[in-house]
Amino acid sequence: xxxxxxxxxxxTDAQIERxxxxxxxxxxxxxxxxxxxxxxxxxxIAHKVFPKALPRPKADKKIVIAEIKxxxxxxxxxxxxxxRSHNADV
Numbered sequence: 001x002x003x004x005x006x007x008x009x010x011x012t013d014a015q016i017e018r019x020x021x022x023x024x025x026x027x028x029x030x031x032x033x034x035x036x037x038x039x040x041x042x043x044x045i046a047h048k049v050f051p052k053a054l055p056r057p058k059a060d061k062k063i064v065i066a067e068i069k070x071x072x073x074x075x076x077x078x079x080x081x082x083x084r085s086h087n088a089d090v
Contacts, residue, residue, distance in 0.1 A: 007031055011038055 008016065019038035023029065029037070 004031055007035065008038070011035075015039065 011019075015038040018040070019034050022037040022040065023034075028034075
């Protein structure tokens with residue numbers, strides 16, 4: 001235990017945490033193997049767990065239709081609306 005304490009005393013908390021996060025397989029690891037894990041940059045690892053994204057917000061259909069109608073009126077007044085023949089129901 002004293003050897004581990006001596007060897008890891010210069011490591012930062014973040015480095016020790018990085019080593020613990022990467023433990024896989026052999027447990028407990030050897031001191032040299034654990035030191036290597038602590039010093040390995042794991043920020044590039046493709047398989048690390050990412051936080052779950054927020055769910056996509058649900059749009060209120062009435063608001064969407066009202067906003068589309070507003071945009072169409074503006075486009076029509078500018079002579080640019082060419083969508084009427086494609087989506088006449090909205």
